[in-house]
Amino acid sequence: MSTDKPVMSGSRSAKLRLREANGTFSKSRIWVERDNFYGDTKFSKGNPYIIVGFDTEFKTPEKPVTIDEMKAGSAKYVVLSYQVHCSVYDPDQPDVQEWSAICYPEPGDRMTLADLLALAFWKGISTGAVKTLPTLVYVVGHFTRADVPAFADFKSLTSQIAAVRSTFTSVDKGVKIVTQFDNDQSVEHLVILRDTMLLTPATSKSLWELGKLVGVPKISVDPDPERELFYKKNMDILLRDKPDVFEKYAINDALICVKYLERLIDMYAGILGKRKAPATLTAIGVDLLMKKWKTDLKIDPLEVVGKQKIVRRTYSKRLGYFKIEKVNVPLEQVAFYLPLATECYHGGRGEQFWFGPAFIDDWTDYDLAGAYPTAMALIGFPDWSNIRQSTSLDDFTPGTLGMANVRFEFPKTVRFPTMPVRSENGLVFPRTGVSNCSAPEIALARSLGAKLKILHGVIVPTDPGKPVFRDFIRECVAKRLSYPKGSLDALFWKELSNSSYGKTAQGLHSKRVYDLRDQEMKDLPPSKITNPFFAAFITSFVRAALGEVMNGLPENVCVFSCTTDGFLTNATADQISDASAGPICKLYGQSRDMLTGDATILEVKHRVRQPLGWRTRGQATLIEGQTDKGDGVNIVLAKGGIYTAQELDSTRLQNAFITNLFLKRSPTDRIEMATKTGIRDMINFDADLVEKETSKRLNMEFDWKRRPVAAWDNEAPQHLAFTTDAWETIDQFVEMRGYWEAFGIDPRRCLKNKGDFHAFAVYVLSQSALGKAGARYLKKTDPDLKRIRQSLCAAWRNSEAGLTKKVDGKTAEQFAQLLTSAGIICNRQDVENARSGFKPKNCPKTPAVVNALVKLSAVFPSLEIDTLVSSNEGIDLISALDAIATYIPQGGEPSTL
Incomplete structure (x- = not known):
């Protein structure tokens, strides 16, 4: 459509590529006049405004971008379309109609925010949906972090908007856009950016859920679920194959945003008497x-809240003079105790009180x-x-x-x-x-x-x-x-x-x-x-x-x-009732009774038969519950920060993936994550919302907030399991975390069976018994036996700890054989290399060390065991392997304990 009327534009031509009714594309020039606008840009009870719901469709790169590609400015998608749906609130214009518009940019070209508004305004006026437009504008999208970078003036916009919870919105004055006309007239628009992601309940964050709430369901692009998923990942092909479906689908997303914001503003007005959409x-x-x-x-x-308003005089470096401002500060008597x-x-x-698979029983998540x-x-x-x-x-x-x-x-x-x-x-x-x-x-x-x-x-x-x-x-x-x-x-x-x-x-x-x-x-x-x-x-x-x-x-x-305000237990309903008294x-x-008229304290969230746990907020389900409710109710799943792919779109699929990951994990496993570029990526590298190469080491080991007290190899499924008790002091926990980081992280290790647990327990006892100085050169594998070998060889060569080389008349080879027969692997070279002086009490008192020394004392009756081993008992986890858990299943299959 050509016209010689004034054009609304930023710094670019407002000539757009629109699709005509016959399916062809044409260059169309959009226009608006100064007389098309009225009102001011201040919020008041009856001030009119226009809501512009916006959305973009784009094609992302075929594979995640690397950090080098991001630095090179290649983290870009191809913008396929910009679309808007608009409505006007004005009590004086009750007959205003809603309207939509869509624009298809030339390859490599992008619209500014001013261009998008020009498209929205022109479409409403040219179709007769509206005669005049307010200058106060709400621009609303769903997850604006995906769409705002599509504007050609994105970088300049970032100085006028804010980042809140990893998306974009306005928090104070909004974005000012001035429209110049050929007759030197102008009009200023105040644009308030809103993101429905920040305005939706926690359980309804997806646009699909949002659409259901406002009675505008998301549009299906193909009856075949596999083709549906394919098209949504390849919107360029949908545009090629089904342009009418593409357009309907694209505009519908903008429509959902408008309908939701309208409802929200209505609810806000009903509550607080102001027509406003908070951030x-x-x-x-x-x-x-x-x-x-x-x-x-x-x-x-x-x-x-214990505050008062005071007047404060402060110097502004930017302005170059003192300012008088009113600020809220704590009351003096409160500030002292803050x-x-x-x-x-x-x-x-x-x-997490239990590590690994639990026994089969009736478990309830309260x-x-x-x-x-x-x-x-x-x-x-x-x-x-x-x-x-x-x-x-x-x-x-x-x-x-x-x-x-x-x-x-x-x-x-x-x-x-x-x-x-x-x-x-x-x-x-x-x-x-x-x-x-x-x-x-x-x-x-x-x-x-x-x-x-x-x-x-x-x-x-x-x-x-x-x-x-x-x-x-x-x-x-x-x-x-x-x-x-x-x-x-x-x-x-x-x-x-x-x-x-x-x-x-x-x-x-x-x-x-x-x-x-x-x-x-x-x-x-x-x-x-x-x-x-x-x-x-x-x-x-x-x-x-x-x-x-x-x-x-x-x-x-x-x-x-237990997690925040709930816990998972095999307690019966009667036991829960007694414990809640x-x-x-x-x-x-x-x-609760004052608030709701119901004094009920606990609610049942899930019922399962066999849970699996590894760390705080890390639980899954091995055997689902037996209620008649749907997917998710019979499954406890807390991923503990583990990423699950988008195609795992149900709780059951995600749970199966997580449990398999835990049971089959290895020390070198990494999780490949299809994460999206963040706001800092977008600012630093001029990036769009695209997938980037990210991976992290899999960590499904215990977090050691509790002390293991009974450990065993579970049979079904086969994996280490242990119960826990509280640490005596916070220092013990900190010490244990340090031991695990030294033992289990470099090189990486997993605790999957009793052997793994025993190896770590020996390391912990050895380190804690000897202290930082004494444990300085301890090995990570069999540290106790290797240290006692060193001490015995040094004692024998130096006639210490009851050992007398000359009197015994043993050769180095014979002494090595005696140590080996007692369970201390040793050879002649180990004995001959023990040339350093003997250090008393330099060995941890582990069961393996004590057993070996008892055997050796039969050969060397004068052997002074107390001179060899440390008097510090250290942290004993080894005894957990011989302990029996006291928990008794309340029903179902017997425990494997």
């Missing part, structure tokens, strides 16, 4: 919560119902002005907003100690030590019989009759239950309550995010409701509830693993 779904929850504080509690939100409260904030409890919202609802309005120090255990009850540095010691009868200690490898729960934790865990430890001494404690008085989160959460729950299960509205309200906890902890522990404007990593800033006292209490209460139930189970019941669980149930 993230969690931002809506924070806005609603703060509104309730203002309207229901009649208080300033700053009072709730370091302790921050140290008391930890994440969820994650431990989750605490609504864990974090339930804990949040217990927090009353804090009286920050009367915050006080306390070392009295009586002050730290399950519902107290209290933090402390505590020395603790649990009795041996407690299977799962509950005081968290932070390490470089996550939380560890040793039997003794010093913990920074909150009141719920202090109260629980006390009820379990632990010896406790509060070294430094802080109590924040609260008003339980004025809860700060309960009404907000209760409203979210009520709203969710008022809608059909699985509907967009129900999922929306569920997400608001579940995600608000994370905002109380945002910025407490360093989390680095990439800043597009400065092109560097920066710490994630705090949110409007960040408060370490709240975050520490919430997570502590959840860990305490979990710990109370697990420790309430009988000793012959197995707890296989403690004071913390009662308080938990009361909170």
Whole structure:
């Protein structure tokens, strides 16, 4: 279509390649006039705006790109099309119609963002769908990290948008685009970029799921599933073979984005009275919560989080003068205790209590119902002005907003100690030590019989009759239950309550995010409701509830693993009920009852017959459960960071892959991962979203957060298995991690059978018994026997440790044979090479060493065994091979223990 009317454009020609009705392509010139635009670029209650849903279709390289190709600028896809679907919100124009458009760029050519908007505006005006257009524009896509790099002006756009959770969105002022007209007139558009990935519930992140929620299902391109998958991987061939299907499929993705954003804006307006689309779904929850504080509690939100607004005078190097600004800072009486409260904030409890295949039984995966919202609802309005120090255990009850540095010691009868200690490898729960934790865990430890001494404690008085989160959460729950299960509205309200906890902890522990404007990593800033006292209490209460139930189970019941707010066990329903009767669980149930009218504490997530475990968040299923529910319900699967290929599109397929990987793994295995280019790749190498060559070593070994106490070779399937107990101290865990890194990582090793376990156990005992200096030259293979051989040969040559070379009258050859017959492989050269001086107590006291020395003492009665072996007992894992696990299956096939 040719015209001499003014053209909207950035720095490029707005001549686009469009497909005519007869299927041919033509060059068409798009146009708009100054009179086509109205309004301003400010948000207000009734300010009109246009939503431009956008999407691109592209063809990626046939194989993943290498780092060299990325550096050379070859990490590019071929853009096949740009498509938009548009709608306008304007109460004064109720008859505005929606419209769509698609553009096919010339090979190697790309559109700017201004070009895309020009296409959208021109199509709406030229078709009569709309006469005039607002200057305020929402541009929305799904996973914009894939599509924004397709713009020719991508690099300049990065200075005006932000990277949030590995995708692109606007977080402040948006993108300003000025349109110049031939008569020297211009119009400024404010473009707000939104990504539906950041605005969708956790269970509905795919565009397919999103389409179902808004009643616009994804379009199938071929009835044959294999051809469908082929075409989606080769959209260029779909365009060639089925151009009409291609176009319908492409535009439909943009349509889904528009429909979802419309629904979201409507819901936001209904809640907060403003027609606005926040950058993230969690931002809506924070806005609603703060509104309730203002309207229901009649208080300033700053009072709730212990802050105040002050005026501060700061010098701006950029401006060259002092600025006066208002900032929020902690109250003076609160600021003093913030370091302790921050140290008391930890994440969820994650431990693997059993390594390898479990026995066949009825295993149930339980989750605490609504864990974090339930804990949040217990927090009353804090009286920050009367915050006080306390070392009295009586002050730290399950519902107290209290933090402390505590020395603790649990009795041996407690299977799962509950005081968290932070390490470089996550939380560890040793039997003794010093913990920074909150009141719920202090109260629980006390009820379990632990010896406790509060070294430094802080109590924040609260008003339980004025809860700060309960009404907000209760409203979210009520709203969710008022809608059909699985509907967009129900999922929306569920997400608001579940995600608000994370905002109380945002910025407490360093989390680095990439800043597009400065092109560097920066710490994630705090949110409007960040408060370490709240975050520490919430997570502590959840860990305490979990710990109370697990420790309430009988000793012959197995707890296989725990992760954040759930655990896997073979306990019966009655045993779970009895274990959930403690004071913390009662308080938990009361909170649930206030929120939902249902005091149920635990929910069943999965049922399986034989689980497989290897590390924290590393579990799979060997034998599925026997319920009548579908794929996934009868399978426990936590991949532990292991990548599964896209074609493994069901839980069952992924589980089969993971279990096979574990059982057949070797020390040299690597996982080839089809990862995508990240935001830093896109900035540094001008890359598009393409697959890049990535592989990492397979790591499915135990993480040593617990101490093995009984180990054996399981029969079906054949693999090492062991049960565990708590470490005595955090130092033992750190020491053990160091031993594994030295033994199992260089060179790589796997623990697959008793022989592997024994080799590592001997190494650990040898290293720990001799200490750093004594173990300096120990071998990794048979270190105990090789060291005792060295010591015996040196003692014999130097007449030490009860050995007298002259009196015995043995030759070096004969002495070597005697050592070999006692189980110490030795030859004449080993004896003759032992020329260095004898070092007493330089051998680890392993069973193999003791057995060999006992045999030798029959030949050499004067042999001084205590002079040869270390008096330090070291860490003994070897005895686990002779121990028997105490867990008794509750039914089904017998254990192989």
